[in-house]
Amino acid sequence: MPVTLPAVSLALSGERFVAVYRLAGDPAEAQRKALDICLEQTVELPLALVPAGDIRDHIVGRVESLESAEAGYCRARISFAVETAGSELTQLLNVAFGNTSFKSGIRLERLDLPEGLLRAFPGPRFGREGLRSLLDAPRRPLLGAALKPMGLPPSGLAQLAYQFALGSIDLIKDDHGLANQPLAAYRERAQRCAEAVARANRQTGLNCLYAPNISAPADQVLDRALWARQVGAGALLITPGLTGFDVMRQVAADDRVALPIVSHPAFQGSFVAHPDQGISHYTLFGQFNRLAGADVSLVINYGGRFASTLQDCLAWAAGTAAPMGHLKSIFPAPAGSISLDRMPEMLRVYGNDALFLMVGDLYQQGPDLTENCRRWRRLVGRIAAAEA
């Protein structure tokens, strides 16, 4: 006879959110996995030990549907009381995939969140519309570049930033490996690059945005964001895989900062490395980024030096725009092996609502970086005109 845990009566709203999982196995195996998720992600006890009453009836997850999917897989919709997540992003991620990340053959595919839960998350401050408005670019594709390589001093990076901006690039980000190393310390780098871009903007009449990398120790991220604002940077770059998603959310929610945020996916590749496990590109890089306030989600592009497939990238981009209550849609920003040659294909795949990031090929096109950028801009304009 086991310990008797008290049955309790809970004041629950009745609102539930849904997590959709793809489960490897036949329907019997999938049924077992789905029931296991219901317990593991909430009470973490065998059902026999869960006290009767509201905990058993409403806190334990509930299999809303289970159906066969692609060969060898099933798809389960599992609902959880919104009270299991409270109003914290950290705990929402935990309920959706915490311990289940250690089980095999389970992939989190999508979240369907009711307004009662979404209300806790302001989401992207700018989103697609806000960024287009800042750039006075109502419809066209956006063009971006990155400052690299690591090792250049702030003056050298600022010189590159100036040339990119003069070449009509829309957004220039720090390479995500530029942190606060002695090679190009954050404050000086951010200030010099912001000034260089401002100088170019005065010449071009455009509003190129410079995004310094604020991925940093937890107690310094907000300081770096405020410094960026102070020196006139137009955007921010952050890597939630390194800082935690919630650190990005905190920056996005801070009215003193109020800058568009580019989310970099570094260190998160293992979540999407195996089709049987992890989290879908749609949810990890689309839905989670939007819950955490990103305005741009950098996409690890297919066809180049990474393992991404076209299908991965399409799911990634779809997650940036799928309906999520009041949460704004955000820009996918394909990066990695983007070149002038590939632009017709890139525009076909991603459409106009994308921010294309290029560096290597801009360095390679000829000796004048500014002219190379302008050539890219003209090419994209010609492709768009031909299709209109």
Added chain:
Amino acid sequence: MPVTLPAVSLALSGERFVAVYRLAGDPAEAQRKALDICLEQTVELPLALVPAGDIRDHIVGRVESLESAEAGYCRARISFAVETAGSELTQLLNVAFGNTSFKSGIRLERLDLPEGLLRAFPGPRFGREGLRSLLDAPRRPLLGAALKPMGLPPSGLAQLAYQFALGSIDLIKDDHGLANQPLAAYRERAQRCAEAVARANRQTGLNCLYAPNISAPADQVLDRALWARQVGAGALLITPGLTGFDVMRQVAADDRVALPIVSHPAFQGSFVAHPDQGISHYTLFGQFNRLAGADVSLVINYGGRFASTLQDCLAWAAGTAAPMGHLKSIFPAPAGSISLDRMPEMLRVYGNDALFLMVGDLYQQGPDLTENCRRWRRLVGRIAAAEA
């Protein structure tokens, strides 16, 4: 003719750290992957575009050795200038595995960090020795339990905490799903459970530690840690997969908090889900946790409801104690399917330097939770005596 990037001369210390990768493929394929890591993790440009001089010679990673390993794999030791990481944990993780996490067939196996880099990280405040000293338990295995299920109110959780502590459990943690939900709000829960454990300690003369879960929004983690300290909690639980490793480091380094930290691996399972990809248990849960100041690394145990293997768990435990300069060794805390029946096996596998976490079987052994805990303690004592 490409853009000419300036050659620069850098003031480098000459110190380098080493990351060891297991690469899928034959030696030719592994060589290609290793050279790719050298560029991807630093300059992120093709070698032809990297400026001559110190960037090419010292910033680009360097393959120190490449040898065949298990069938189908090679092992590469790649060194990076300590200046690529600066003194920030976020950037160290980035250099070790940032973009490479999106490449296939690459697993980060180990970091070898020189003292010049380790100096930036105080590491565990207590470690094995410190925790043993707090518990006045110089040699024996430690026993732990968790407060669950989610849905119980603070009074019910405190009652469980009291019974566990009276039963001579060493460490009682919140279930990692207890955050700040209305079901059992953090401040009240932490206070009531800390008081309950203090009351039991007065009766037993022991020093059972209660670890409330401070995994929370980024701007609230430190507040929760300070509240825990204020209400007399003896330890803390945090989930770096949700908050980011560096948030844990920040808490560990704060002298106002100064409590032992239990690190929970939820949400990090995808990093270890596939043998060809991700990060080894040794490095992710051993080395990274120690760099980030954890004193206990919760181990997802084998032989139960998770995908872990015995080998995974041994690697996990090895990483908690492997030499890392001044960084203290920490306790592995096997959890998941620990039962009285399995204790002989568990003690053989993990030895005495482990903190065993059990809940389900303590609930199942009989109606009196305190007596069940005492039975566990006696059993472990008998096994130890028989082996002495």
